[in-house]
Amino acid sequence: MNPYERYLLPWIIEHSCAIGPIQKKRKALVPHAHGRVLEVGVGTGHNIPFYDRDRISELIAVDPAEHMHGRARKRADDAGIDVRVLGLSAERIPLEDDAVDSIVMTFTLCTIPDPTAALAEMRRVLKPGGELLFLEHGRAPTAGVQKWQRRLNPIQNRIGGGCNLDRAIPALVRQDFTISDLDEGYLPGPKFTSYVYSGTAT
Template sequence: MGLKSFWEAQVVPRMIKCACASPAIMDLRAGVVPLAQGRVFEIGCGGGLNQQFYDTARVAGFAGIDPSGKLLDYARDAAAQKGWQADIREGVGEDIPFESESFDTAVCTYTLCSVHDPAKVLSELRRILKPGGILLFLEHGLSPDGKVARWQRRIEPLWKPLMGGCHLSRPVTAPVQQAGFDVSQTGQTYMPGMPKWAAWMEWGAAMKRA
């Protein structure tokens, strides 16, 4: 295994799990994930960080995908500790391996930043949701501050190979709206204790538009 392959397979998953589990980020997850209900699908479920926040009284079934084998190990361990049945598979968001209109809720946290084709992923999430289904999203991305955004674009080419293809300058809420969702319950903030070029967060609930 070459250095690049080793980094991506072994180091990046551990860095992502650590970075995405900071107390401030977990607080944001705790405000979004419990809204999930019915049959739930989570894209980028590797790491299992969201599982503690699902309300088992509201969730009738849980499925998820992630491209990282190492992160999937963490997710399956988290499901075992929670003691619930979970259909967790290896896969990518551009080709979600589930039937159309299968889920009531889709959950997407800190995932759109690193997928290859965000528009295709959002199209797939819309496809697997039932009519009136809800997409819950929580992502970091492009700052509305022009000065910060310029720094994001400068740093991004160095950041991406270190952090598994993570982009700093992707917009968040607008692409969700453009993909055929009506967005409500939105929030946005700079995460305290982080450099501003990595700290802009947006979240919301988005209903699949007819």
Template sequence: MTPVSASHRHPLFARLYARACPLLDRRLAAYRRALLDGLSGRVIEIGVGTGANFTHYPHQVEAVLAVEPEPYLRRLAQAAAARTPVPIDVTGGSADRLPAADASCDAAVTCLVLCTVPDPAAALAEIARVLRPGGRLRFLEHVHAETPARRRVQRVLDVTLWPRLSGGCHTGRDTAAAIERAGFTIERLDRLGSGETGIPFPAAPQILGTATVTSRSGRAGDE
């Protein structure tokens, strides 16, 4: 198991997030199912949190490597994995150093996690590394707002208190552009609002989509 640094420990946020998940899933469960629909083979999910996606994995999935750096959330995810029919191995690790071999996964899943990683480019390069040629990335992420005024609010929050209060979350990232810069081709992208997912601003809007890895730049920092 990969050691977890102090930067990955968010004990207060983790407990609050775990309590909020059942409330969020009253609206979000349908989008979790859509996120995972049609997956098969070997899957890696990055930043699994409490394991809220686990019950939505289709039976065609052979195995899931579930990576969660936060110790409290990882323990909850391990308990959730024990209750699911799909084989799920919950392990520690960080998005920029995934505990998987090159080209070992058929698909990768991120769900409300790319907002929290310190270096999204490094995380996406790692995802590209572990995917086989033609492998797919499924993502459900909140992104920057559509209006200039709301984007300004997000920028202010991101450089002040929001990341400290929300486990490293950043509200104003352009995640779709980051995915494309990492060598993926986005095949499908749906834009969702608070009225659909129940997740309020500033963690809105969200994007739900699929991307295929088409080029590899190597692990960040190796060149």
């Protein structure tokens, strides 16, 4: 890991993922998690303050970026939530089948090297009747914006820690889940980065 990835990139992610419109989306989504919860891609823990402590019995988080775990644990301490953070990727989740009631995934699917394998793992560990709560940026619906997403994706992938601008989020989720609720649209900001999908899948 080079100095940019270890020091500067976490700072960029910390601030870019905490803007008001994104936090508003988190606040609307994350409190629906219940029971035993798995968060995929916890990063620095932006979601943690939004969990309803009365609804969750256990919070497990996975993220291979171990240099971000300290901030996530600090946010959990501040929120009074116990969290077990594991430095592992989503493609191989170290849980048994049908292990969790809810999975939370925000601004993560863009970066996972093999999103199909990761979603299959999430399907495996989610109990029947459980819910996947997701908030992700991805491919915009208009051809002009898609063109710029394709052009800029190699740059974004390099400077954004593997982040992709143009993944078809609903299509990926539907490979293993049924989407029961979906909200999508642009947030304030450059259109090639700001088309966001928020929803629930079972």
